[in-house]
Amino acid sequence: MPSVTWDTAFEASPADTDEAKYGALKIRQLKVAISERGELELNWKTGTQPFGKAGKLAAVFHGTTTEINALTGMTTNSQAFDTTLNVPKRYTGSEWVAVSIDHGTFAGLSDDDHPQYLNLTKASQTLTENLLVTASKTIDGRDISADGIVLDALAAGTAVAFGSWVTKVAATSYLAATDGFLVVALYSLTQNCTRYATGYTDANNPPTTIRCTASGISVIDSDTENYGSFTMPVKKGDYYRVVVTGGGPYTIAINWIPLGS
DSSP, X not given: OOOOOSSXXXXXXXXXXXXXXXXXXXXXXXXXXXXXXXXXXXXXXXXXXXXXXXXXXXXXXXXXXXXXXXXXXXXXXXXXXXXXXXXXXXXXXSOEEEOOOOGGGOTTTTSOOOTTSOOTTOSSOOOOSOOOOOTTOEETTEEHHHHHHHHHHHHHTOSSOBOOOEEEOTTOOEEOSSEEEEEEEEEEOSTTOEEEEEEEEESSSSOOOEEEEEEEEOOTTOOOOOEEEEEEEEOTTOEEEEEEEEESOEEEEEEEEEEOO
């Protein structure tokens, strides 16, 4: 067999010429040498768990941070488990460092192994718990928080409510701060009186598009008052006005009622 020595002088004793009476001493020295060698190679130290003990070999040393840091001069990439930090460690050749695990190197990353998680590429999934969405965040371009407020109002019957009536005058342009309705009532006061009320509304100021008209015409030789009226819807952001034409005395009531706020 090949000649492998650790301590040449020590291993050469006893010599073939030594007397037998030295046998017991040599046996004791051999036991000490084996223990020293085991401590050097396998960390047989009092109070710690050795790599090899009672015929069993541990693949990874388990110990506290202090115990592991005391293991110096180990073979590079020796393994240990730090029971203080609960992390695996390896020896770099000069110190013990925590083993870095890159999730991207795991096998089966494309497998659907967690059915309890939402999979954005998987069809036919059922949401079984409440889902909170931060304000102003969108799903498919919709602000769920804002839309939810509208839907809650619809369910409660409070989504759309009329505001207060506001009196307006003819021949004046108004900007609609909300959607709403313009209600006009026109009536002539004497016979042979012809009056027309025309409602305009669009994005121009003054508006130029005719939307509604009403007339109050009194017949000759008749004292009967004649009435005409219209209700004109107006879109938020548009202008509106009423123009009265014709001749003769008349009375007109122009009222605006906003829709919502």
